[in-house]
Amino acid sequence: MTPWLPIEWTMAVRFLREGRLQTIFIIGGISIGVGVIVFMSAMLAGLQANFIKRVLTSQPQIQLLAPDQIARPLRNGPGEIEDPAVQRPSQRVISIDQWPKIRSQMQAMTEVVAVSPTILGSALAIRGDASRSVNLSGVEPDSYFKIVRVPDYIVAGEPRLTSEDIVIGVELAKDLGATVGDKLNIRAASGATRVLTVSGLVDLGNKSVNQRVCYVALRTAQSLLGMIGGITTIDITVNDIYAAEEIARRIQAANVVEADSWIRTNAQFFSAVQAQQNTNTLIRLFVGLSVAFGIAAVLVVSVIQRSKDIGILRAMGTSRGQVLRVFLVQGGLLGFVGSLFGAAMGAFALVYWHSVARQADGTELFPLILERSLFVYTALLATVTGLLAAMAPAVRAAKLDPVVAIRG
C-alpha cells in the first residue's frame, strides 16, 4: 500500500484492477471517445484556421464605404402629394467625407488592429494589342499589407508599390503576356492614363480575382481615378474576427459611413464555419455523453458486484462519504487514464491523417495544430465527465443498507 495514498484511492485502484477485463474495456471505450474528440477538434481547428487564413488575409474584415446616394422626392409645399415612384440614382464613385478623421477614430478603437485607406475603381490595362478590364486598388502598402497579406501571395517579383509600380494578378499577367519588369498602360474611364511597371505578380487563390486584381500606390490611383485626396473605402482588421459584425454596426451608427463586415459579405462562408463549429460541438457533446454513460454503466455493475464488500466495509466503520469517494475516484481515474490513451490515439491519428490528406494542389489540407491546451482540456473534461458519471453509482453505493449488502 502506498503510504501517502488515502485508503479510498487504494480501494478504487484495487477494485478497478480486480475487475481487469471490465476496466480494460471501459478504458478502451473512453480512449476511443477521447481520441475522436482530440482528432476532430484538432483537425477542425486546423481546417478552420486554414479557411479563415485564406479568406481573411485576402480581404479586410471590415470595410467602410461612402453611404449610398439616395434620391429625395421634392416637396413643393404643404398639402401637395409627393410622387411615390422614386427612381434610385446611379451611384457615382465618391470619396468618404472627412476620411482622415474617421481613420483616426478607428485607430483609437481598442478592438481595431489595423486601418488602411484605399481607393477602388475600374480601369483598363493595356499592353500592346491586349487590353483587359481591371479592378484598380490604390493602397498605402505599410498599412494595407497588415490587412491583406499581399506579400504572402506574391509568386513573382516583390510587393513594391512606389508611384510608378503596379502589382497584378497572375491570370491578368498571363492574359496580357506581361511579367515582372514589363510596362503596362493603365487607362481610367475618365481617360486619364499612366504607364506603370509590373513589380510583382500575386496569386490570391481565385482565378477570376487573379484576372482582375491590380494594386497601385494610393496617390497613383487617386490621380488616375480623378479623386485627388479622396478615398473610397477604409479597410479595417479587428482582434476578434467573430465580433466584426457587431463592431461594424457600432461604427456605422457613429459615423456617416456604410460598414460591411466579412461576416455579412461572406455570409455563406461564415455560415459554413458556424455549421462546422456547431457540428464539432455536437460531436463532442454526444461522444462525451456516450463516454459518461459507459462509465456509469460499468460502475453501476461494479456497485452490484461489490455490494458485499461495501456491506463489510460499512460494518467495520467505513462512512458513507468514504464509500462515495471510492466510486467517485474510480470514475475520475477511468476518465483520466482513458483520456491519456485517447489523447495519444487522437494525436497519432491526426499526424497520420495530416501526412495522408492533401489538397488538389498538393499542399496540406490543414495545418497540424497540436496545442498542449487541447490535451489538458480534454484530460480535464474526461476526468470531470468520469466523476459526474460516477456520481449516481457512488451515491447508490453510499446509500446501500449494510444489512442488505452483506446478505447480497
Place this chain on the structure above:
Amino acid sequence: MASEILRLESVCKAYNVGLPTETEVLHDIDLRLDHGEFLALMGPSGSGKSTLLNIVGLLDRPTSGRLLIKGQDTAALGDAEITRLRGHTIGFVFQYHLLISAFTARENVMMPMLVDRGFPGADIEARADRLLGQVGLEKFACNLANNMSGGQQQRVAVARALAMSPDLVLADEPTGNLDTRSADAVFELMRQVNRESGTSFLLVTHNMDLARRCDRIIEVIDGRIRS
C-alpha cells in the same frame, strides 16, 4: 460487578411498519452482556437471531426499545456517530468470511484501522502482522483472500474483527461453513482472545457442542428470548 458492554431494553423490530404486511420479528427483547462474557445465541432459522445481531451490531435500528452500548443510548445517534461507534466498539465475523478479495490477508486485517485513520502506516501494518501471528497465519500475510482455505479465511476474519481492539465481537455462525476441525480451531481462537483480552463475544451458532463451551446460552424462538 462486571462492567456492562451491551444492554437491550424491550427491543422490538418490525418490518413494513404501517403497511398491511407489517411483521414484527423481535418482541420485547431484554438482554445484557458484560465485559469478558462469551455468549452463545441459538435458535432455529427465521427465529430472529440475525436481526437481533444486526441491531446489536448497529447495522439496523430497533423499531422500539432501547439499545445501550457501554451505557450510551444509541437511539439519538446520527448515522456518522453510529458508524464511528460501530467501528471502534464492535468487531464482526460473518459466516461466509467476507474478506475483501482485492486485498491480501494483511490488508484485510488492516482495513478497519485504515478506514478509521484514512492512510496506511507502519504501526497499522505491524499490528496486523501481530494479529495474524495470533491467529497463526503470519506466513499467509501476503496471500490474497481467495488463495486461502475457508478455515484460514475465517481466522483472518477473526483477526480483522480484533483490529480495533473492540469491546464486543459479534460472530454470525462463523463455523457454519467449516469442517469440524477448522470449526473447533476458529472457536478455540475466539475463546482464547476472550480469555486473554477480555473481549466480549456474542456467538450465533447452531452447534450445541460449541454453545455448551460458552459462558451462557440464550435461545431466540419466534422473536422472543428464552434463557
